[in-house]
Amino acid sequence: MKRALRLQPKARLPFTPSRRLVLRGLLGGLAVSVALPPLLSLGSRRARAADDGFPLRFGLFTWGNGNLPDRWVPTQEGEGDAWSLSEQLAGLALVKPDLTVITGLSCKVPNIVPHGSGNAGMLSGLALDQSTGEDTFAGPSIDQLIAAEIGQDTLYQSILTAASNVNGSSYNGPFSRNPPDTDPYTLYERLFGATFREPGEEGLVDPTLGLRRSALDAVMGDIATLNARVGSEDKLRLEQHLDGVRQLETRLARLEEDPPSLESCARPATPEVSYPDLEGRPQVSARNRVMADMLAMALACDQTRVFGHTISDPVSDLLFDGASAGHHDLTHNEGGDQPEVHNITLQIMDQLAVLIEALRAVPEGDATLLDHCVVMAVSEVSLGRTHSLDEMPILLAGSCGGALKTDLHLRSTGQESTNRAHLSVMRALGIPALSFGEDDGYTEDGLSGLEV
Amino acid sequence: MRLLPPLLLLACVEPTPTPEVPGVRGDAPAYGAPAPTLRRLTSTQLHNSLRDLFGDTLALPTSLEPDEESAGLRSVGAAVTSISPRGVEQYEAAAFLVAEQVMAEGALRDEWVPCEPVATTDETCAGLALAGLGERLWRRPLTEAELTVLVALSSNAASTLGDFYGGLSYGLAAMLQSPYFLYRVELGREDADGERRFMDYELASRLSFFLWNTAPDPALLDAAAAGELETEAGLLAQIDRMLADDRARQGVRDLFTEIYHLYELDDLSKDPSVFEHMSAQVGPSAREETLLGVEYLTFEAQADMRDLFTTRRTFLDRTLAAIYGVPAPARDGFAETMLPEDGPRRGLLGQVATLGLHAHAVSTSVTRRGLFVREVLLCQEMPLPPADVDTSIPEASADSPTMRERVERHLTDPACAGCHTMTDPIGLGLEQFDGIGRFRTEENGATIDPSGELDGVAYTDALGLGAALRVHPNTTACLVETVYTYAWGHDPDDAEDATVDWFLEGFTLTEHRLLALLRDIASSEAFRAAGEI
Numbered sequence: 001m002k003r004a005l006r007l008q009p010k011a012r013l014p015f016t017p018s019r020r021l022v023l024r025g026l027l028g029g030l031a032v033s034v035a036l037p038p039l040l041s042l043g044s045r046r047a048r049a050a051d052d053g054f055p056l057r058f059g060l061f062t063w064g065n066g067n068l069p070d071r072w073v074p075t076q077e078g079e080g081d082a083w084s085l086s087e088q089l090a091g092l093a094l095v096k097p098d099l100t101v102i103t104g105l106s107c108k109v110p111n112i113v114p115h116g117s118g119n120a121g122m123l124s125g126l127a128l129d130q131s132t133g134e135d136t137f138a139g140p141s142i143d144q145l146i147a148a149e150i151g152q153d154t155l156y157q158s159i160l161t162a163a164s165n166v167n168g169s170s171y172n173g174p175f176s177r178n179p180p181d182t183d184p185y186t187l188y189e190r191l192f193g194a195t196f197r198e199p200g201e202e203g204l205v206d207p208t209l210g211l212r213r214s215a216l217d218a219v220m221g222d223i224a225t226l227n228a229r230v231g232s233e234d235k236l237r238l239e240q241h242l243d244g245v246r247q248l249e250t251r252l253a254r255l256e257e258d259p260p261s262l263e264s265c266a267r268p269a270t271p272e273v274s275y276p277d278l279e280g281r282p283q284v285s286a287r288n289r290v291m292a293d294m295l296a297m298a299l300a301c302d303q304t305r306v307f308g309h310t311i312s313d314p315v316s317d318l319l320f321d322g323a324s325a326g327h328h329d330l331t332h333n334e335g336g337d338q339p340e341v342h343n344i345t346l347q348i349m350d351q352l353a354v355l356i357e358a359l360r361a362v363p364e365g366d367a368t369l370l371d372h373c374v375v376m377a378v379s380e381v382s383l384g385r386t387h388s389l390d391e392m393p394i395l396l397a398g399s400c401g402g403a404l405k406t407d408l409h410l411r412s413t414g415q416e417s418t419n420r421a422h423l424s425v426m427r428a429l430g431i432p433a434l435s436f437g438e439d440d441g442y443t444e445d446g447l448s449g450l451e452v
Numbered sequence: 453m454r455l456l457p458p459l460l461l462l463a464c465v466e467p468t469p470t471p472e473v474p475g476v477r478g479d480a481p482a483y484g485a486p487a488p489t490l491r492r493l494t495s496t497q498l499h500n501s502l503r504d505l506f507g508d509t510l511a512l513p514t515s516l517e518p519d520e521e522s523a524g525l526r527s528v529g530a531a532v533t534s535i536s537p538r539g540v541e542q543y544e545a546a547a548f549l550v551a552e553q554v555m556a557e558g559a560l561r562d563e564w565v566p567c568e569p570v571a572t573t574d575e576t577c578a579g580l581a582l583a584g585l586g587e588r589l590w591r592r593p594l595t596e597a598e599l600t601v602l603v604a605l606s607s608n609a610a611s612t613l614g615d616f617y618g619g620l621s622y623g624l625a626a627m628l629q630s631p632y633f634l635y636r637v638e639l640g641r642e643d644a645d646g647e648r649r650f651m652d653y654e655l656a657s658r659l660s661f662f663l664w665n666t667a668p669d670p671a672l673l674d675a676a677a678a679g680e681l682e683t684e685a686g687l688l689a690q691i692d693r694m695l696a697d698d699r700a701r702q703g704v705r706d707l708f709t710e711i712y713h714l715y716e717l718d719d720l721s722k723d724p725s726v727f728e729h730m731s732a733q734v735g736p737s738a739r740e741e742t743l744l745g746v747e748y749l750t751f752e753a754q755a756d757m758r759d760l761f762t763t764r765r766t767f768l769d770r771t772l773a774a775i776y777g778v779p780a781p782a783r784d785g786f787a788e789t790m791l792p793e794d795g796p797r798r799g800l801l802g803q804v805a806t807l808g809l810h811a812h813a814v815s816t817s818v819t820r821r822g823l824f825v826r827e828v829l830l831c832q833e834m835p836l837p838p839a840d841v842d843t844s845i846p847e848a849s850a851d852s853p854t855m856r857e858r859v860e861r862h863l864t865d866p867a868c869a870g871c872h873t874m875t876d877p878i879g880l881g882l883e884q885f886d887g888i889g890r891f892r893t894e895e896n897g898a899t900i901d902p903s904g905e906l907d908g909v910a911y912t913d914a915l916g917l918g919a920a921l922r923v924h925p926n927t928t929a930c931l932v933e934t935v936y937t938y939a940w941g942h943d944p945d946d947a948e949d950a951t952v953d954w955f956l957e958g959f960t961l962t963e964h965r966l967l968a969l970l971r972d973i974a975s976s977e978a979f980r981a982a983g984e985i
Binding site: 111112113114115117118132133134157160165167172175176177178179181186190207208210211212214215216218219221222223226229230231233234236237238240241243244245247248277279280281317318319324325326329332333335385386387388389 | 533537722812838843
């Protein structure tokens with residue numbers, strides 16, 4: 001499998017366990033085999049912390065079908081008062097101080113499959129893999145590349161959510177997709193249900209956690225035995241499966257530890273049990289709002305340091321409020337200057353604003369959660385009507401612990417690769433990235449104008 | 453018109469024996485078997501398997517790793533996709549959801565735990581229960597080593613919890629998370645002649661998922677254990693038994709649910725302000741109509757499957773009858789009915805499952821409807837539009853009131869016409885049905901012209917299009933190829949083509965009866981041949 005990301009060789013860091021590992025005895029003192037996953041015992045951590053000690057986090061926000069570049073790109077460049085928001089970005093006014101708009105970059109992959117090529121290019125830095133006759137990502141998407149580097153210390157390496165019923169585009173590799181949680185209540189139960197502990201509470205004392213790990217040991221044994229009998233492609237599939245089992249086992253072990261002592265961590269409000277479509281239209285805003293609050297708390301409670309949140313998939317024909325047809329349909333068939341498409345972009349930016357504000361509403365030390373984040377918002381095309389991969393929409397929010405400038409419109413005039421933005425984001429997160437992308441999109445340079 | 457649901461009436465009729473391919477066909481051609489791959493159980497297969505074992509009252513896990521499509525089929529996607537970390541988490545929750553229900557006090561537990569434990573830990577009794585469950589869930593007997601691990605796990609859990617059955621639920625949950633349950637492990641091995649083949653339990657699993665879309669039942673496992681599947685007579689006896697079983701209906705329903713992507717009807721998106729008949733019931737009803745029609749042609753009528761495109765017979769509930777503008781044949785649920793002889797609607801192309809699914813949320817789509825016919829019904833692969841062209845069509849106006857005028861550019865601009873002349877004329881033939889499938893004769897005040905031609909056969913309306921599709925040379929070849937692809941979880945390549953053609957020859961000789969095709973494939977040498985890993 002390919003990876004768009006090249007890293008510096010690992011530097012040996014002094015290992016300091018950031019949390020006390022407590023393996024509570026099992027009732028009855030039985031010799032249940034508890035295989036400690038290597039993640040818990042090895043000094044593989046290199047997640048960078050902000051200067052004030054808080055962990056750095058990454059969030060990916062995606063939506064389908066692009067924007068209207070003529071009304072998206074702010075007219076002035078620069079920082080602070082030097083620039084103002086464009087028509088399409090007006091809904092982000094309240095978060096402008098925390099926002100960076102990057103314009104003029106091109107997604108440099110062969111644009112062969114409408115939406116599909118740009119999606120793979122923007123999210124994995126690689127051309128869409130069509131080698132089997134079926135479209136898939138050639139390598140991991142950026143959320144998973146980053147999660148592999150900074151997601152190892154938390155209960156979940158990443159949390160993936162979507163405000164509509166989508167498949168999402170988080171990939172571990174070809175044909176291996178991470179499905180998002182699309183139902184707010186399921187997400188709540190998962191993150192803040194029976195196993196959730198607020199700061200100050202003790203870890204779970206629950207003998208079934210150990211028993212569940214024993215069951216997973218048996219499963220891992222079966223995977224290993226089966227792995228010896230299958231072909232090379234199946235071996236890769238089983239490795240991916242095994243990786244998931246290991247992650248679950250690690251999580252079950254960590255539930256026995258005391259929860260991190262983070263002041264701002266609290267159980268968010270319980271969402272509705274269901275969000276049925278209203279008049280044939282999905283309740284995108286309502287779902288987005290509760291998911292934004294849950295994601296903010298998942299970060300504040302250090303349950304994860306990486307999230308991906310999707311409003312709609314590429315080619316989505318979602319019926320947005322007030323729209324006379326599906327989104328994708330409109331991008332191609334609405335005439336004139338496409339007022340309905342414009343209105344939908346505004347609605348999507350409103351969702352992004354809600355997410356950013358939810359992160360900013362959580363205090364962390366003298367700063368906010370958002371200050372310890374970088375949220376990257378992208379779509380798979382720019383102008384939906386022509387599936388253009390030039391003038392790609394890229395927004396960043398949060399300074400990532402002061403590593404990135406904010407309140408900035410940064411414009412590239414040389415049609416440079418969008419991968420430069422990815423590289424800057426990864427470096428801001430402390431990931432020792434040497435390069436990102438391939439072929440025309442290959443880059444060893446970030447965007448220096450972004451970096452503090 | 454009949455007043456009773458047809459299935460009740462026909463239940464009393466003697467089953468017709470499965471038709472056989474007549475002997476005039478030549479011997480099977482040389483066959484290059486593809487390399488075997490693991491296939492993840494689709495969520496339907498997982499549900500079917502659990503229901504078979506634990507009954508209809510079991511609360512089934514609903515949150516599972518989503519199925520992926522490849523080559524248009526989930527059964528092919530199942531052969532390439534993996535299990536994600538989130539999927540592992542979901543399968544774990546599903547395993548305990550099921551295990552706790554089975555091991556709760558009651559009839560299920562009495563059925564599956566065939567002994568009284570003598571103490572909180574009773575390895576003999578646990579072993580008996582787990583061996584029985586294991587043979588069904590893993591579709592083969594467990595090895596002693598496998599059983600030992602599960603018994604030890606269960607006994608440890610029983611001691612910890614102070615409960616024998618609680619402990620057993622951990623063994624069962626481990627089994628339900630095991631790759632031996634979650635994947636179909638059909639890898640083949642060398643027979644006495646040194647040929648790699650699927651035999652005994654692996655063959656039983658292949659047969660069962662192909663014909664029933666679920667795990668083998670005890671009779672099939674017994675036949676596998678006794679070596680009966682390695683004899684021609686024993687194999688045919690099992691295939692005929694399976695095709696006569698009600699689970700064959702489930703198998704055929706699941707097959708066509710995959711082929712026509714009927715699961716997408718669960719998320720049918722239509723703007724109710726444009727389509728007053730839209731409700732949450734439309735999608736599920738449309739799915740049921742199509743499946744009842746397929747079931748009728750396959751089992752009750754044992755008819756030529758091409759009738760699917762021309763038949764007036766269909767099965768409607770009130771929801772669909774209202775859309776079709778015909779009297780509802782029953783007050784509740786579905787019943788058989790004959791669409792009016794002089795009406796505009798017949799066969800699959802006149803059903804909401806085609807007309808509504810392959811359209812936009814607020815309008816028809818001549819391209820999507822055409823694509824469905826080309827790709828799914830005729831197996832003609834259509835390229836995607838180039839990524840860098842403007843594919844828009846003009847809005848309706850006085851000059852171009854109907855879709856025929858609006859898509860003219862698709863059909864004349866050389867950049868579009870190459871593909872759109874393949875799809876859009878078919879869609880234009882269906883334009884007398886709006887985006888949800890209501891009949892209409894006008895659009896924006898202008899008369900809709902639904903005439904056209906399908907690869908040389910002219911038609912004047914949708915009925916003629918259906919008739920043209922019935923006699924199109926690809927129609928039957930496509931169905932055979934798709935059934936093969938579904939059965940193998942793999943798109944056939946050159947070394948398999950002659951065998952697919954051979955199945956087509958048999959299908960033609962049996963006048964396109966589906967049961968004959970299923971029997972022919974299931975009993976073929978090719979179905980048992982395993983490639984090198």
